[in-house]
Amino acid sequence: MTLRAAYYEGQRTLRVGDGSSQRPGPGQVQLQVAYCGICGTDLHLFHGHMDHRVHVPQVFGHEVSATIHAVGDGVESFKVGDHVTVRPLDPCGECPACRAGNSHVCQRLKFIGIDAPGALQTLWTVPAHTLHRLPDQLALETAALVEPMAVACHDVRRAQLNRGEYAVIQGGGPIGILIAIVARQHGAKVLITEVNSFRLNLVRELGFEAMNPQTEDVVSYVNEQTGTAGADVVFEVSGSAAGAASMTKLARVRGRIVVVAVFSEVPKVDLFQFFWRELELAGTRLYQPHDFEEAIELVSSGKLPLNRLISEVCPLEKTESALHQLESGGAAMKILVRCSE
Amino acid sequence: MTLRAAYYEGQRTLRVGDGSSQRPGPGQVQLQVAYCGICGTDLHLFHGHMDHRVHVPQVFGHEVSATIHAVGDGVESFKVGDHVTVRPLDPCGECPACRAGNSHVCQRLKFIGIDAPGALQTLWTVPAHTLHRLPDQLALETAALVEPMAVACHDVRRAQLNRGEYAVIQGGGPIGILIAIVARQHGAKVLITEVNSFRLNLVRELGFEAMNPQTEDVVSYVNEQTGTAGADVVFEVSGSAAGAASMTKLARVRGRIVVVAVFSEVPKVDLFQFFWRELELAGTRLYQPHDFEEAIELVSSGKLPLNRLISEVCPLEKTESALHQLESGGAAMKILVRCSE
Numbered sequence: 001m002t003l004r005a006a007y008y009e010g011q012r013t014l015r016v017g018d019g020s021s022q023r024p025g026p027g028q029v030q031l032q033v034a035y036c037g038i039c040g041t042d043l044h045l046f047h048g049h050m051d052h053r054v055h056v057p058q059v060f061g062h063e064v065s066a067t068i069h070a071v072g073d074g075v076e077s078f079k080v081g082d083h084v085t086v087r088p089l090d091p092c093g094e095c096p097a098c099r100a101g102n103s104h105v106c107q108r109l110k111f112i113g114i115d116a117p118g119a120l121q122t123l124w125t126v127p128a129h130t131l132h133r134l135p136d137q138l139a140l141e142t143a144a145l146v147e148p149m150a151v152a153c154h155d156v157r158r159a160q161l162n163r164g165e166y167a168v169i170q171g172g173g174p175i176g177i178l179i180a181i182v183a184r185q186h187g188a189k190v191l192i193t194e195v196n197s198f199r200l201n202l203v204r205e206l207g208f209e210a211m212n213p214q215t216e217d218v219v220s221y222v223n224e225q226t227g228t229a230g231a232d233v234v235f236e237v238s239g240s241a242a243g244a245a246s247m248t249k250l251a252r253v254r255g256r257i258v259v260v261a262v263f264s265e266v267p268k269v270d271l272f273q274f275f276w277r278e279l280e281l282a283g284t285r286l287y288q289p290h291d292f293e294e295a296i297e298l299v300s301s302g303k304l305p306l307n308r309l310i311s312e313v314c315p316l317e318k319t320e321s322a323l324h325q326l327e328s329g330g331a332a333m334k335i336l337v338r339c340s341e
Numbered sequence: 342m343t344l345r346a347a348y349y350e351g352q353r354t355l356r357v358g359d360g361s362s363q364r365p366g367p368g369q370v371q372l373q374v375a376y377c378g379i380c381g382t383d384l385h386l387f388h389g390h391m392d393h394r395v396h397v398p399q400v401f402g403h404e405v406s407a408t409i410h411a412v413g414d415g416v417e418s419f420k421v422g423d424h425v426t427v428r429p430l431d432p433c434g435e436c437p438a439c440r441a442g443n444s445h446v447c448q449r450l451k452f453i454g455i456d457a458p459g460a461l462q463t464l465w466t467v468p469a470h471t472l473h474r475l476p477d478q479l480a481l482e483t484a485a486l487v488e489p490m491a492v493a494c495h496d497v498r499r500a501q502l503n504r505g506e507y508a509v510i511q512g513g514g515p516i517g518i519l520i521a522i523v524a525r526q527h528g529a530k531v532l533i534t535e536v537n538s539f540r541l542n543l544v545r546e547l548g549f550e551a552m553n554p555q556t557e558d559v560v561s562y563v564n565e566q567t568g569t570a571g572a573d574v575v576f577e578v579s580g581s582a583a584g585a586a587s588m589t590k591l592a593r594v595r596g597r598i599v600v601v602a603v604f605s606e607v608p609k610v611d612l613f614q615f616f617w618r619e620l621e622l623a624g625t626r627l628y629q630p631h632d633f634e635e636a637i638e639l640v641s642s643g644k645l646p647l648n649r650l651i652s653e654v655c656p657l658e659k660t661e662s663a664l665h666q667l668e669s670g671g672a673a674m675k676i677l678v679r680c681s682e
Contacts, residue, residue: 095569096567096568096569096570096571096593096594097570097593097594097595097618100570100594100595102594102595102619105594105595105617105618105619107569107594158619226437227437228436228437228448229437229438230437236612244612252437252438253437253438253441253443253446253448254438254441254443254446259612259615259616260616261612261616262613262616263611263612263613263616264613266609266610266611266612266613267609267610267612268607268608268609268610269607269608269609269610269612270604270607271577271585271600271602271604271607271608271610271624272603272604272605272607273624274600274622274623274624275600275601275602275603275604275624275625275626276446276624276626277438277446277624277626278443278446278499278623278624278625278626279623279624280621280622280623280624281615281621281622281623282615282619282620282621282622283612283614283615283616283617283618283619283620283621284616284619285616285617285618285619
């Protein structure tokens with residue numbers, strides 16, 4: 001059976017071509033991929049930063065909405081025609097992290113879309129245990145945002161955010177905005193800091209307060225807004241040295257800092273401030289099944305301005321130019337690839 | 342009424358001389374100080390690092406055991422002759438941190454012994470709200486360890502340490518050893534890392550496992566001991582760049598790092614590891630009233646090898662030479678000053 005796929009061939013090259021596909025094996029499901037969002041991890045992959053992990057030609061992509069096309073033996077919870085999304089994690093089930101109930105941060109985690117073929121193809125076979133059912137009335141285009149929304153739900157859960165708390169989100173890209181949306185749903189007051197003016201404008205159009213930390217004094221503003229206390233929670237989503245420096249200045253006594261970003265360089269962190277104000281910090285990665293359930297509920301509610309995050313929908317053939325557009329850092333937010341008609 | 346006191350006069354100079362003392366005012370208590378331990382903060386003060394906070398001549402010191410000598414108006418819970426120790430904190434009671442129940446990290450905290458006169462004198466007047474009663478049978482010499490023990494109790498509480506967990510303590514000075522003692526009491530397995538050979542030997546004589554991170558591969562050892570998991574908790578007490586680098590290597594997936602040390606320089610911290618393994622970090626400072634109650638109970642139990650931590654007891658006149666001995670970093674652990682006969 002033939003399929004079309006976007007193959008990463010190394011050296012910033014993506015080739016869209018034909019491939020072949022077998023029927024799904026036992027416990028597997030074959031999906032007809034509807035939409036696949038492109039995320040920062042895909043960009044890292046395209047830039048060659050994960051060449052040690054991938055085997056070219058590699059199909060990547062993992063933010064999907066899909067319809068079930070075929071079902072393997074032993075799969076009873078899903079049937080052909082169901083709308084689904086994928087939690088693209090394949091944990092070992094045996095390491096200390098898995099045994100402690102943290103299989104999403106399994107010490108030998110296989111991420112489907114990096115360590116196994118991903119979603120940028122017309123047909124995609126995955127283990128049935130990765131699937132979450134989507135409500136029929138949810139548009140498949142919007143449903144491609146469930147995976148990044150699950151990241152945001154996980155981040156907010158890790159922050160132990162309470163109603164009425166003041167949260168600063170450093171970074172107004174797709175994940176930062178989704179965190180802001182989830183935090184607002186949880187009853188928090190939200191301030192987003194961002195340096196890109198296209199993103200700043202979009203954030204404001206979505207009704208969030210936003211500041212540019214390169215030109216405005218965010219710490220003074222937050223202290224004013226909180227009666228000198230400081231922010232209850234800081235989400236560090238920028239991955240920058242400046243973000244690592246400001247996070248400890250913004251948090252209140254016993255405030256929580258949540259590190260969402262992937263830092264490619266080891267930054268300086270003011271540990272004295274952790275001592276002085278008994279700050280707390282939690283790293284956060286990926287998601288757990290209940291984060292997907294919460295994300296599906298939020299995305300399906302129809303009340304959130306999610307479609308404003310989708311800056312473009314392109315066909316599979318245009319995947320490489322979409323990657324170039326994202327790396328230019330300009331007027332792009334979330335780009336979806338339409339993988340099948 | 343005359344008293345003797347050790348006056349810090351700036352520029353690494355301490356002068357022991359006479360002073361005068363008034364009767365305690367309303368809500369105050371005058372103590373006859375028995376013993377005062379010298380801690381790292383006192384050394385920082387002696388080195389001039391806090392000259393912006395202190396007014397010379399300044400009496401410092403805050404790890405005390407004492408007998409009540411006089412009681413001011415309105416003080417009903419204590420009487421002359423009671424044995425007490427002091428929780429040397431004077432919070433404002435009004436800032437956001439105080440209102441949130443965290444008055445020990447008050448945003449305008451006065452630390453008695455830095456921001457107000459300390460204990461290195463024969464007679465010391467403090468607010469009655471700072472006192473904790475000591476059991477009569479507890480030797481006043483040992484009781485001078487209650488304050489640092491309360492620090493350790495607070496640190497272990499912040500770590501949320503559970504029975505059977507594996508804890509690495511980076512730094513085998515007095516606080517590191519007291520944390521080890523408290524952690525062992527809480528049922529944890531403990532490994533101490535330390536570079537000073539005098540301290541390494543003492544740590545081992547106290548029955549703790551210990552390694553020198555400059556000559557031994559602590560990470561491999563901890564992974565072996567924990568079935569590849571890593572440490573449940575890492576207490577960073579060294580305040581060094583090396584300690585900041587190793588803490589993220591030692592902790593297991595979702596492991597907790599507790600920053601106890603006062604970092605005088607901003608170190609690099611591998612935030613990628615916080616993301617990758619969902620690490621958690623909590624800064625910890627000082628203590629709360631229940632930490633003192635737990636510390637008094639532990640110190641009074643008579644079962645802990647606390648007197649081994651007291652490397653010397655010297656008279657008030659020898660305070661400056663005790664400071665010199667501590668700063669040399671050699672064969673000293675906790676030095677107590679006998680403040681009155």
